[in-house]
Amino acid sequence: MARKAVVQELSRERILDEARLLFAEHGYQALTMRSIAKAMGYSHGALYYHFKEKADLFYTLVNRDFNMLLDRQREMLARTRMGDLGQLQKLMQEFIHFGLENPYHYEIMFMINNSELQLYSRTEQAQCLELFATVVRSVIASNPGNEHKMYTLPWSLFMSMHGFISYNIRYQQSYEDVKKLAEQHVKFLSEGLLY
Known part of the structure; x- marks a missing residue:
């Protein structure tokens, strides 16, 4: 048995x-x-x-993939100091690393263009974005005068990372292939928070 x-x-x-x-x-x-x-x-x-059906199989995949990503991000955040620009940079780097080292996971999580399927991943996508937004907002809050960026900047930064990942997945680049470029991209995006 x-x-x-x-x-x-x-x-x-x-x-x-x-x-x-x-x-x-x-x-x-x-x-x-x-x-x-x-x-x-x-x-x-x-x-x-x-x-029980194809949608159940797909949802199981999406749910596992998002849990894997969120667990990795939460573990990294637990080792760093909230509100620190370095923490945000590490979180962004971790997201890019995850996407490029797990391209099939990433495509299913963020890139399948089907309205029925997006219902299956909406909650998980929102959790991922909210975790990222919380870290971005803590960095913004530590720099007075930038409060007007609280709600638009997290989305813009997230979309910039998504574009970087999507482009490199399209051309079958691994994280190691573009590691230096990814580090520069993250640095450029995160330093923009200070102005």
Whole structure:
């Protein structure tokens, strides 16, 4: 009985890992549970054993990916001082690093263009943006006279990082390929907070 449970858990992990690649490569609409199962060498019944529908499979992926990103960011924030420009720079660098080292995760989390699917990730995207905005606002608050930037600047900075990540994913650049450029990008963006 214990052996069967282990096999089922591994099977679920394999489904998630391979489905992520398929969603990123073919898009959500092009795939069915049957086509996902066929690509993996499973019967579609094996997928339905673990997931009630394609949307459930997709949401499980999105939820795991956002939790992984948020856990990494929270861990990094716990080691740094709130309101410090260096903390913001580390958070931005961590976000870029995550996106470029996990391009399939990032595409599913932020780049799939489907209104139905965006409903599945809206809460998680909001949590990610709010964590980032909290750090940006703490840096802004430590520099009097910049209060007018409190609500627009976090979004602008986030979109600048998203553009950097998306561009480099498009050209299949890893984090190591563009590490120096990423560091300069983060420095340029974060130093703009001081003025």
